[in-house]
Amino acid sequence: MTEAPTLAELLDDAEKTLADAGAWAPRADAEALAAHALGRPAGALPGDTRLDATTAERVRDLVAGRARRVPLEYLTGRARLGGIELAVGPGVFVPRRHTEPLLAWGLAAIRQVANPVVVDLCSGSGAIALAVAHARPDARVHAVELSPEALVWARRNAAVRAEAGDTPIVLHEGDVTAPDLFAELDGGVDLLLANPPFVVENRVLPPEWQRHQPHPALFSGHDGLVVIRAVTSAAARLLRPGGGVAVEHDDEQAPAVMSLLGDLGVFENITDHTDHNDLPRYTTARKA
Ligand SMILES: C[S@@+](CC[C@H](N)C(=O)[O-])C[C@H]1O[C@@H](n2cnc3c(N)ncnc32)[C@H](O)[C@@H]1O
The missing domain is CATH 1.10.8 (Helicase, Ruva Protein; domain 3)
Incomplete structure (x- = not known):
């Protein structure tokens, strides 16, 4: 031997x-x-x-x-965002370090708001929503996810965080392209965050994504903007005046996302931001 x-x-x-x-x-x-x-x-x-x-x-x-080329996080079963650990595995997108600056911007945007209402569209493992709830126990956080497989992970993560003492989030199974999404929250949301799918349909990604992560978490039509378009429209409707939106995108989509927000005619301070690699990564705006 x-x-x-x-x-x-x-x-x-x-x-x-x-x-x-x-x-x-x-x-x-x-x-x-x-x-x-x-x-x-x-x-x-x-x-x-x-x-x-x-x-x-x-x-x-x-x-x-x-x-x-199975993602490292699928093998360890763990990923992190905003200082919390999330269980991940087949069927759910692995939260990325690229999303940390978007989360930090969102938390800064509601620093002066007591009991903020926060919405996380395309929530996946629940990472952004749960990180907000962890940082802001007074927030009412709603998360929306379409994939039943991803929701299994999100529910599990939400239960663990609630058990650890964080304020429970409200998880919804739903499609963010539905025009009446959260109609009951119209005009009452303080912050809307989203890391939606944004990859152009025919692009070939490294195997960690292409082979192992769910395609609806990645791809979004011929221009990669199908879900982002719905997210920006939902933000225009859901946010209260002065409310903030932040949308993650790929490093070539900043001009398109800024135009989408601009064309809606209700946003000001439309700004693009970079990630830890200094690449354009998310766009923010305030409802006028
Ligand atoms: C890039 S992943 C991001 C997940 C999570 N926000 C994060 O940062 O880790 C995008 C997520 O959007 C979900 N999704 C795709 N299309 C959707 C839709 N129309 N409505 C709701 N969720 C959708 C996917 O299932 C996936 O979980």
């Missing part, structure tokens, strides 16, 4: 396997998967040590999954 490897040997092998498979952060992924297999938080690996055979096998299985 061959001796189980040391952690350092295993990590070196995993890094090479993942680099060959085209993963873009092979060492970091290898370390995250090893930490997960060892039941430790990411970034808290022990010093070099010989692993038992079962743990070594578990790491190799996880690395094999990542080499098939």
Whole structure:
């Protein structure tokens, strides 16, 4: 029987396997998967040590999954946004670091508003809605999601956050393109946030998205703007005067999203913002 490897040997092998498979952060992924297999938080690996055979096998299985370009977060079962952890897996979009600035803008926009009404359209795992509820216990947060598979994750995350003491959010199964979405909230919403699908239909994405994440979470018609158009119209109707909207988009869509908001004729301070890579990532506006 061959001796189980040391952690350092295993990590070196995993890094090479993942680099060959085209993963873009092979060492970091290898370390995250090893930490997960060892039941430790990411970034808290022990010093070099010989692993038992079962743990070594578990790491190799996880690395094999990542080499098939399964998203790292599907393998660990965890993602983060706004300082909270979210359970994720097949059937739901993995929240991205790119959304942090949109969330921060939204929280700043309601800093002076007591008991704000907040809407998160296209909520996926519930990430944005739950992060707002975590930061603002006095907020009434509504989240809308179309996919029943994604809603399973959102409900699970909402239950965990409520159990942890956050104010419960209100989750709705619904289509944000419905013209009467949230008619009962018309003119009464303080903040509307959305990270909708925005990829042009025929674009080919890296396998982490193309192969493994749900297509309705990514693609949105020939120009990528079908759902964004509905989101901006809903914002025009739902926001109170002075209310704020922030919509995430791809790095080429800023002019189109600014035009969509401008054409609705009710917004001012229409501004585009960049993400952590300094790429155009979300557009904000205030209802006049
Ligand atoms: C890019 S993902 C974002 C998820 C989440 N907001 C986040 O940032 O992690 C877009 C989400 O929109 C949902 N979606 C797509 N079309 C929709 C529609 N017409 N109505 C409601 N949700 C929709 C997808 O199922 C997916 O969960």
